[in-house]
Amino acid sequence: MTGSTQEPTRPERQASTGSDTDSRSLALHLLAAAVAVVVLLPLSWLLIAAERVGIAQAVEMLLQPDVFQVTVNSFVMVGLVTGFSILLGVPMAYLTVRTDLPFRRAFTILLALPLVVPSYIGAFAFVSAFSPRGQFQSLLAPLGIESIPSIYGLFGATLVITLYTYPYVFITTRAALKSLDTQLIDAARTLEHTKWEAFKRVTFPQIRPAIAAGSLLVALYALSDFGTPAIMRYDVFTRVIYIEYNSFGDGRNVAALLSLQLVAVTAFILAIESRVRDGGRIGTEGGYASGGRAAVSLGPWRWLAALACLFVAAVALIVPLTILSLWLVRGSASSVNYSVDLVALSLNSVSVSAAAALIATLCGLPIAYLASQRSSRLAALFERATYVGYAVPGIVLGLALVYLGATYGGALYRQGLIAFPLLIFAYVVRFLPQAVGSTRAGFLQVSERLPEAARTLGRTPLAAFRSVTLPLVAPSLLAGAALVFLTTMKELPATLLLRPPGFSTLVTGIWRAQASAEFGQAAMPALVLLVVSGVSMLVLLTMEGYDVE
Numbered sequence: 083m084t085g086s087t088q089e090p091t092r093p094e095r096q097a098s099t100g101s102d103t104d105s106r107s108l109a110l111h112l113l114a115a116a117v118a119v120v121v122l123l124p125l126s127w128l129l130i131a132a133e134r135v136g137i138a139q140a141v142e143m144l145l146q147p148d149v150f151q152v153t154v155n156s157f158v159m160v161g162l163v164t165g166f167s168i169l170l171g172v173p174m175a176y177l178t179v180r181t182d183l184p185f186r187r188a189f190t191i192l193l194a195l196p197l198v199v200p201s202y203i204g205a206f207a208f209v210s211a212f213s214p215r216g217q218f219q220s221l222l223a224p225l226g227i228e229s230i231p232s233i234y235g236l237f238g239a240t241l242v243i244t245l246y247t248y249p250y251v252f253i254t255t256r257a258a259l260k261s262l263d264t265q266l267i268d269a270a271r272t273l274e275h276t277k278w279e280a281f282k283r284v285t286f287p288q289i290r291p292a293i294a295a296g297s298l299l300v301a302l303y304a305l306s307d308f309g310t311p312a313i314m315r316y317d318v319f320t321r322v323i324y325i326e327y328n329s330f331g332d333g334r335n336v337a338a339l340l341s342l343q344l345v346a347v348t349a350f351i352l353a354i355e356s357r358v359r360d361g362g363r364i365g366t367e368g369g370y371a372s373g374g375r376a377a378v379s380l381g382p383w384r385w386l387a388a389l390a391c392l393f394v395a396a397v398a399l400i401v402p403l404t405i406l407s408l409w410l411v412r413g414s415a416s417s418v419n420y421s422v423d424l425v426a427l428s429l430n431s432v433s434v435s436a437a438a439a440l441i442a443t444l445c446g447l448p449i450a451y452l453a454s455q456r457s458s459r460l461a462a463l464f465e466r467a468t469y470v471g472y473a474v475p476g477i478v479l480g481l482a483l484v485y486l487g488a489t490y491g492g493a494l495y496r497q498g499l500i501a502f503p504l505l506i507f508a509y510v511v512r513f514l515p516q517a518v519g520s521t522r523a524g525f526l527q528v529s530e531r532l533p534e535a536a537r538t539l540g541r542t543p544l545a546a547f548r549s550v551t552l553p554l555v556a557p558s559l560l561a562g563a564a565l566v567f568l569t570t571m572k573e574l575p576a577t578l579l580l581r582p583p584g585f586s587t588l589v590t591g592i593w594r595a596q597a598s599a600e601f602g603q604a605a606m607p608a609l610v611l612l613v614v615s616g617v618s619m620l621v622l623l624t625m626e627g628y629d630v631e
């Protein structure tokens with residue numbers, strides 16, 4: 083009788099624990115695999131479209147002079163934007179970390195703020211200010227200047243996208259400089275290297291991966307940007323795909339083939355970034371981080387450097403704020419209806435963004451946990467699969483879901499009943515990596531001993547995760563959700579293509595007003611979007627403890 087009530091022996095407990103661990107691991111892998119497969123599902127449209135057109139017709143379409151020109155235009159614009167972003171971001175990061183630049187804290191914030199301005203809002207503002215008949219020309223009219231050079235085309239698109247994407251390079255490079263091994267720099271100086279030689283031989287190799295990471299974000303943004311090239315009337319992949327899709331005849335086939343080509347260009351950019359990143363190193367192994375110590379004295383040049391930083395931040399921030407304020411003053415007289423519309427647009431934007439942030443956080447949780455706990459290739463594969471949606475431009479993702487909905491949605495799609503779920507799904511696929519990356523970083527900071535201690539006190543694995551691990555990673559979960567919320571609020575092409583009939587957001591309201599030249603109607607939604615983006619960024623910086631010293 084007593085033998086039947088004995089507790090399991092140690093080997094029996096270990097076997098039971100091992101069995102539970104294996105079952106949990108299998109369930110976790112299956113859940114992560116399901117999320118990865120769903121994320122990759124929209125890309126099946128590209129393969130279906132290519133097979134439907136046929137190889138011969140596809141080659142004939144892609145070899146047309148217009149298609150070749152679009153490819154060249156896209157490469158040129160992406161190359162120029164990336165190059166200028168590096169030329170702006172790296173020196174300003176160096177100035178705010180490694181020199182005695184005046185007001186470094188203020189400049190760090192000002193130089194990062196353009197990131198909250200959607201490039202299409204910047205494009206609206208710059209066209210209004212610097213077009214041949216814009217606000218700037220009206221100021222020059224009393225001087226006899228009747229027109230100024232056009233801002234449309236490659237110049238305008240490159241200028242605007244650069245101003246609102248260089249912070250990617252600035253932020254990543256600055257983070258690398260703050261963790262720089264300064265002993266190596268001091269050693270180089272003792273060997274009578276000049277400041278430039280020390281930077282070239284010591285500093286640059288260590289910050290090169292960070293520059294490559296920021297440049298990758300810039301290049302992917304420039305390649306996928308739809309609003310700015312459309313406003314600047316510059317034919318790149320995204321603009322031509324949108325035009326072809328809404329045209330007659332073989333337009334949709336051309337749009338599908340151009341989308342496939344755009345994905346191929348994206349893969350090419352990812353491969354280049356991987357090659358550039360290899361061989362670099364970031365860290366302070368055996369050395370001391372630079373922290374906030376200003377190691378380089380600029381002397382009398384410090385004020386000129388401060389003016390240069392102030393000029394960049396002023397152009398990126400003052401121009402759109404000034405133009406939006408002018409639009410607001412000259413806005414429509416129907417303020418009552420306008421206020422009602424603004425409230426509805428804001429509520430719609432917040433609701434879809436909050437839904438996308440919640441679902442993306444929940445979907446990213448198993449993948450982030452698996453990636454942080456397992457070193458297997460399968461876990462890494464699942465994590466990498468989530469990044470495909472972020473790398474694929476929003477217009478391609480939107481067209482893919484439109485095709486899948488129209489082909490397989492039947493009456494539900496025709497009646498608009500699944501349009502809202504498709505829109506949320508597009509946001510989740512597009513921005514899931516932001517939730518995964520933030521959550522994975524949080525899991526990596528949790529010591530394995532803490533949930534193990536809870537297990538020894540009799541907690542089940544799920545109870546230990548819920549009571550110990552989850553509260554510790556909650557700030558990272560919230561940071562990832564806030565980032566998804568912020569980027570969803572600003573997403574333009576997927577929203578234009580997938581929004582349900584009669585459903586408008588701040589983004590679509592801005593775009594509609596701009597398309598009809600009712601700039602006063604675009605002012606308030608744009609300002610609301612900027613305020614929400616700015617608050618979201620401040621929340622992110624607060625939760626992540628970002629140091630601006």
